[in-house]
Amino acid sequence: MAVGIEKAAPAQLPAAQEGGDNRALGSSSAGRLVSAAGVYGIAVLFLAIGALLQLTGIIRGFLSLQNMLNIVDAAALVGIVATGMAFVTYSGHFADMSVPTTMGFTGYICIELLRFGFLPALAGAIAVGLVIGLVNGYVVGKFKANPIIWTLAVNYVTMGVIRLVWVNKQIYPDMRGSGQDAVALFDGIYRLRFFNLIGLPVVILVVLVVLGQFVMTRTSFGAKLKLTGSSLRAAKFSGINVERMITASFVLTAFTATIGGLAVTSLSRVGAWYNGAGYDFKAVTAIVIGGMTLAGGRGSILGVLGGSLIIGLLNNVLTLLGVGTFSQDMIRGAIFIVVVGINAKSLRSLGRDDA
Amino acid sequence: MKHVSKRFPGTIAVDDVSFEVSAGEVHALVGENGAGKSTLMKMLAGSFDDYTGDIRVNGRDVTLHSPTEAKKYGIGMIYQELSLARPISIAENLLAGRLPKRGPFLDRRRKASQAKELLARVGLDLDTDLPIEDISQHEAQLVEIAKVLGNGPCILVMDEPTSALSREEVERLFEIIVQLKSRGIAIVYISHHLPEIFRIADRVTVMRDGKKIATKPIGEVSREEVVQMMVGRSVKEFYKREERRIGEPRLKVAGLSRFGFFHDLSFEARRGEILGICGLSGAGRSELAKVLAGLDRADEGRIELDGAPVKSATMAQALGQGIAYLTEDRKIEGLALRLAVDDNVLAPIVDRLSSASIYSKAKGAPVVARLIEELDIYPPDPERTVGNLSGGNQQKVLLAKWLASAPKVLILDEPTRGVDIGAKMTIHNSIEKLAREGCTVLLISSDLPELVGLSDRVMIMRKGHFTREMAFSECSEESLLLAANGEGSV
Numbered sequence: 146m147a148v149g150i151e152k153a154a155p156a157q158l159p160a161a162q163e164g165g166d167n168r169a170l171g172s173s174s175a176g177r178l179v180s181a182a183g184v185y186g187i188a189v190l191f192l193a194i195g196a197l198l199q200l201t202g203i204i205r206g207f208l209s210l211q212n213m214l215n216i217v218d219a220a221a222l223v224g225i226v227a228t229g230m231a232f233v234t235y236s237g238h239f240a241d242m243s244v245p246t247t248m249g250f251t252g253y254i255c256i257e258l259l260r261f262g263f264l265p266a267l268a269g270a271i272a273v274g275l276v277i278g279l280v281n282g283y284v285v286g287k288f289k290a291n292p293i294i295w296t297l298a299v300n301y302v303t304m305g306v307i308r309l310v311w312v313n314k315q316i317y318p319d320m321r322g323s324g325q326d327a328v329a330l331f332d333g334i335y336r337l338r339f340f341n342l343i344g345l346p347v348v349i350l351v352v353l354v355v356l357g358q359f360v361m362t363r364t365s366f367g368a369k370l371k372l373t374g375s376s377l378r379a380a381k382f383s384g385i386n387v388e389r390m391i392t393a394s395f396v397l398t399a400f401t402a403t404i405g406g407l408a409v410t411s412l413s414r415v416g417a418w419y420n421g422a423g424y425d426f427k428a429v430t431a432i433v434i435g436g437m438t439l440a441g442g443r444g445s446i447l448g449v450l451g452g453s454l455i456i457g458l459l460n461n462v463l464t465l466l467g468v469g470t471f472s473q474d475m476i477r478g479a480i481f482i483v484v485v486g487i488n489a490k491s492l493r494s495l496g497r498d499d500a
Numbered sequence: 501m502k503h504v505s506k507r508f509p510g511t512i513a514v515d516d517v518s519f520e521v522s523a524g525e526v527h528a529l530v531g532e533n534g535a536g537k538s539t540l541m542k543m544l545a546g547s548f549d550d551y552t553g554d555i556r557v558n559g560r561d562v563t564l565h566s567p568t569e570a571k572k573y574g575i576g577m578i579y580q581e582l583s584l585a586r587p588i589s590i591a592e593n594l595l596a597g598r599l600p601k602r603g604p605f606l607d608r609r610r611k612a613s614q615a616k617e618l619l620a621r622v623g624l625d626l627d628t629d630l631p632i633e634d635i636s637q638h639e640a641q642l643v644e645i646a647k648v649l650g651n652g653p654c655i656l657v658m659d660e661p662t663s664a665l666s667r668e669e670v671e672r673l674f675e676i677i678v679q680l681k682s683r684g685i686a687i688v689y690i691s692h693h694l695p696e697i698f699r700i701a702d703r704v705t706v707m708r709d710g711k712k713i714a715t716k717p718i719g720e721v722s723r724e725e726v727v728q729m730m731v732g733r734s735v736k737e738f739y740k741r742e743e744r745r746i747g748e749p750r751l752k753v754a755g756l757s758r759f760g761f762f763h764d765l766s767f768e769a770r771r772g773e774i775l776g777i778c779g780l781s782g783a784g785r786s787e788l789a790k791v792l793a794g795l796d797r798a799d800e801g802r803i804e805l806d807g808a809p810v811k812s813a814t815m816a817q818a819l820g821q822g823i824a825y826l827t828e829d830r831k832i833e834g835l836a837l838r839l840a841v842d843d844n845v846l847a848p849i850v851d852r853l854s855s856a857s858i859y860s861k862a863k864g865a866p867v868v869a870r871l872i873e874e875l876d877i878y879p880p881d882p883e884r885t886v887g888n889l890s891g892g893n894q895q896k897v898l899l900a901k902w903l904a905s906a907p908k909v910l911i912l913d914e915p916t917r918g919v920d921i922g923a924k925m926t927i928h929n930s931i932e933k934l935a936r937e938g939c940t941v942l943l944i945s946s947d948l949p950e951l952v953g954l955s956d957r958v959m960i961m962r963k964g965h966f967t968r969e970m971a972f973s974e975c976s977e978e979s980l981l982l983a984a985n986g987e988g989s990v
Contacts, residue, residue, distance in 0.1 A: 365854035368861070372847050376836035382795075382827050383847035383901070384819035442838060 220457030229401025237441025248421025278399025
C-alpha cells in the first residue's frame with residue numbers, strides 16, 4: 146500500500162503528503178535493518194569459512210548439530226550481557242567494566258541463598274546486581290564520573306569484597322540436604338533444554354533482545370536515551386532528566402550481567418570470583434561489531450545480537466583450529482581495534498561525528 | 501584567486517569565483533550562510549587538495565593543497581571558533597610549534613619575552629603563564645590574532661571575529677585592524693554584521709549560491725543594496741510591525757536574585773508581549789534566563805505564572821509549566837548535531853507524544869512537517885542530520901524545537917546570533933507570529949536592531965540590575981546602547 150502512495154506522490158493532496166511521511170519513517174527503519182543485516186552477513190561469512198575449513202579437512206566437526214548448539218550457547222552468554230551493556234554504550238558512556246565481578250558476585254549470592262529456596266536465591270542475586278547498577282549509574286550520572294574508570298574501580302572493589310567475605314574460596318551448591326530441589330532448579334538455568342535442543346539461556350537471550358529492541362526504538366525512554374547518548378548537554382537543555390537516563394542504563398546492564406552471571410555459575414556449578422572474567426570485553430566487542438558506535442546514540446539491539454553470534458562463531462572456529470586461549474584473546478583484541486577504527490573513520494567521512 | 505571552483509559531492513560550493521585583496525586593504529566578504537564564503541577562504545587556507553583555478557600570492561602562482569603550504573605563503577586564518585588549547589598557557593599557545601629552546605631544553609625566559617612581544621602587538625598586557633581558560637573570551641580572541649600574527653602573515657582572513665564580542669571589545673578589535681592595515685597586511689573580513697563592514701572595509705564582495713555577485717568599493721554601495729545582493733530580492737523593510745494584542749499579565753517576577761549575578765529583579769510580562777532585555781555581556785541576562793528556565797536556582801525572590809507560583813527546580817519542571825528556554829549556545833546546548841531534524845525538534849515533547857511510555861514518532865511527524873514549512877528549513881527533509889545543515893538552518897531547527905513544545909513563556913537567548921539575513925527574517929516573523937498567538941516572549945539579544953524591531957518594551961540590564969524600562973516608542977539603537985552603557989537621561 147505504501148508503495149502505491151509513494152508512486153502517486155506529486156505532493157498536492159494531503160494524502161500524498163502523509164504518504165511521503167510514511168515513506169520517510171519506513172526508510173529509516175529500513176536503514177536500521179540494512180545495517181543490522183550487515184552484521185548477519187558477516188556471521189554468514191564466518192559460517193561459510195567454518196564450512197570451507199571442514200570441507201577442506203582442516204577442522205573437524207564444525208557442521209555437526211552439537212557444534213552449532215555449542216556456538217549458540219556460547220553466543221547466548223555473551224549476548225545476554227551485551228544486550229544490557231548496549232544501553233550504556235547507547236547512552237554515550239562506553240561500557241560497564243564492573244560486569245565481570247557483578248557476574249561473579251551475584252553467583253556467590255545465589256549459591257549462598259539456595260538453602261532458602263530457588264526463588265529467594267534468584268531474587269537476592271538480582272537485588273544485589275541492581276544495587277551495583279544503581280550505584281554505578283548514580284555516580285556516573287550525578288557526579289559525572291568517568292564511566293570506564295569508575296566501573297573499573299567498582300569491579301576491583303567487588304572482587305576484593307568477594308575474596309574477603311569468602312576468604313578467597315570458591316563455593317559449591319550443597320547437593321545434599323534440604324536445598325536439593327533448589328539446587329536442581331539452579332542447575333537447570335544453564336542445562337534446561339526445550340525439545341532437547343534450545344537451551345534456556347538462548348530463550349532468555351531472545352526475550353531480552355526482543356524487549357531491548359522494543360525499548361530502544363519504541364518507547365519514550367529509548368527516544369530520550371538516544372538524545373542523551375547523542376548529546377548529553379542538548380538532552381539536558383531539552384528538559385530531559387539525563388541523570389535518570391544514565392542510571393537506568395547502568396541498572397539494565399547490571400540486570401543482564403546478573404542473569405549472565407547466574408547462567409555461567411549454573412554452568413560451572415561453582416561460585417568463583419573469576420566466573421565473569423572476559424565478559425566485559427567480549428560484550429563490548431559484540432556491541433561494536435553489531436554496529437553500535439562508542440560515541441553513543443546510534444546502533445540497535447538486533448545488531449548486538451549479530452555481534453554476539455559472530456563472537457561465538459569466532460571462538461568456535463578458532464578453538465577447532467587449535468588456536469590457544471591467549472592467541473584467541475589477541476585476535477579478539479585486534480578485531481575490536483579494527484572495527485572501532487573503521488567505525489570512527491566512516492563516521493568522520495560522513496561528517497557526522499562531532500568528536 | 502582567479503576562476504576558482506570547488507565541488508563537493510552533489511553541489512558546487514564555489515563556482516568560478518575570482519577574488520583579490522591588496523596590501524593594506526580590508527576587503528569584506530559577505531553572503532548568506534551557505535553562499536560559499538567559508539569554502540572560498542578554506543581554499544586559501546589550504547584545506548582542500550582538489551580545487552580548480554589559480555591562486556596567486558604577491559604575483560606568484562601558488563598551489564595551496566595543505567595548511568602548511570598556506571602558512572608558508574603568509575596566509576593566516578582567524579576562525580569563528582577559537583583554536584586555542586584552553587588548559588595551556590598563553591605563551592605556549594602563542595608559540596606552539598616554535599617554542600624557543602636552549603640546547604634540548606625549553607628557554608623559559610625567551611618564551612616569556614617573545615610571548616609578551618606578540619601580545620603587545622594586539623595591545624594586550626597579560627601574564628603569559630595564565631592558561632587560556634582564565635582569560636576572557638575577548639582577550640582569548642586577541643590572543644588568537646596575536647598567534648596568527650606571530651607567523652608573519654601578509655594576508656589575514658577573519659571569519660566572524662566579532663560574533664562573540666561585546667560592543668566595547670569590537671571597538672578594540674577595529675583599532676587593531678586599522679593598525680594591521682597600516683602595516684601593509686591584506687585583510688579579508690567575513691561578517692554578517694553590515695554596520696561593521698561599512699565601518700571597517702574598503703571594498704566589499706557579495707557572494708550568493710557559490711557565485712560572486714559583485715565587488716564594490718564601500719563608498720559606492722548602500723546597506724540596502726548589499727542586502728539586496730545578498731538575498732537576491734529586495735528587502736523593503738526589515739521590520740514591518742503588525743498590530744498585536746497584548747493581554748493580561750502572565751509572568752510575574754518579584755525580587756529575584758542570584759547572588760553574584762543579578763539582584764532584586766522585578767518585572768511583569770503579559771500574554772502576547774515581546775519583552776526585550778538589553779545589556780552588555782556580563783550584565784546578567786543569560787543568568788536570569790537560566791534561573792527562569794529551571795537550570796539554575798534563585799537565591800531569593802518569587803516567580804509566578806498566571807498567578808500561581810512557579811516551581812522550577814529542574815528544566816523539566818519549568819517546561820512542564822510552560823516555560824521554555826532557547827539557549828545561546830546552539831551547537832553544544834541547543835542541538836544534538838549527530839541526530840536528525842525531527843529527533844531534535846521533538847526532543848522536548850517525547851513524553852507528550854507517548855502514551856503508556858510507548859513513543860510514537862509518527863504522531864510528531866505532522867508537527868515537524870509544519871515547522872519545517874513555517875520556518876522554511878532547507879533542505880526540507882526531517883531526516884537530515886542537523887550537523888550537515890547551515891548555521892542559519894540549524895538555528896531555525898533550534899527555534900522549531902521550542903515552537904513544537906508550545907510554551908506559555910518562551911525565553912530567547914540570542915535567537916539569531918551568526919545567522920544570515922534570510923534566516924533572521926524568517927526567525928523574526930516566527931517570533932512575531934508566536935506572540936500574536938498569545939505566547940509571552942522574553943527576548944535577550946545583543947543585536948540592537950533586533951531588539952528595537954521586535955520588542956514591545958525593553959528592560960535595560962546593567963551589572964545585575966534593571967536600570968531602566970523603555971517603551972517601544974522610546975527605543976532606538978542609539979538610546980538602547982546609551983542606556984546599556986549606563987549613560988543617557990533616566
